[in-house]
Amino acid sequence: MIFDLDGTLVDSAPDIHASVNATLRDAGERTLTLDRVRSFIGGGVDMLWALIASDLGIDPAERSRLIAAFMSRYHHATQLTRLFDGVPEALEALARSGHPLGICTNKPHAATMAVLDHFGLAPMFGAVVSGDSLAVKKPDPAPLVEAFARLGADPSRPRGIFVGDSEFDANCARNAGVPLILFMGGYRHGPVASLPHHAQFDDFSTLPALVAETMDKLIA
Structure with a gap:
């Protein structure tokens, strides 16, 4: 994940x-x-x-x-940043279910870690690929493929799910050949129909079940 x-x-x-x-x-x-x-x-x-x-x-x-x-x-701007409701609980549920967790963001690494540390989330993620980790950014698939590889996935055929909110995420997932679960409460600029995605949600309490359903479809 x-x-x-x-x-x-x-x-x-x-x-x-x-x-x-x-x-x-x-x-x-x-x-x-x-x-x-x-x-x-x-x-x-x-x-x-x-x-x-x-x-x-x-x-x-x-x-x-x-x-x-x-x-x-x-680099250290966290005072006004807020977690979306239900995020810690959803991440904990996914981790308990055995899903290795990672981050793939276009945010610079120092700012990324400042936010993760501020909310105590950094230990939950086994891979963090930021906007300055590689020479390219999303929607290029390389950062997402790198994040999966750092979690032990085969970079030539990563098996997993990407969760994002924007055109950059949707196109990155498509380019990497992995399914996107689209969060509806973020910074999407265009209509949902224009974004390639496998499922969508607006409440993090529903994400673990949605992940299980998506994984079942991938395996079937």
């Missing part, structure tokens, strides 16, 4: 929004609403700031400086 992080296990948009706006204010730029920043989340920090720069008409040459200023805040 591999999970995305932002928008899947945690609602981190308020912390990302606060870090973005603090960076923009320091640079003398106009700030953005939470909904606007949330619409830019999913592709990693570089894509986040490419979209912000385009939206605000910021000179692309300024982007690297803004990213550096943003990262100085974002």
Whole structure:
């Protein structure tokens, strides 16, 4: 079982929004609403700031400086981040059922571990592949395949399930040849019908049973 992080296990948009706006204010730029920043989340920090720069008409040459200023805040931004309801219980139930657990996220590694440590979740995951772990990010399948491999799966034919919330996750799972269970409460930007997925849920208390059903279909 591999999970995305932002928008899947945690609602981190308020912390990302606060870090973005603090960076923009320091640079003398106009700030953005939470909904606007949330619409830019999913592709990693570089894509986040490419979209912000385009939206605000910021000179692309300024982007690297803004990213550096943003990262100085974002690496340890956990104060406004919240777990989605039922996440710890669902993870514990899946672990008790014998599922090795991992993370595959486009979030940078330091920020990823800060969130996992903040909520005491880090020991639950045997593999953490972040946005700067490899040269590529989701939707490229390599990070997801790497996460499965670190849990002992055959990288040429990983057997497992990916749980995510966005277009990046859906396309990554498709590209890696593994089923996606789609969390409906995250940062999806388009209609559900446009995302390839095997099942969907909006309540983490239902996830363990949904995983069992999906696994039965894979084995059948």
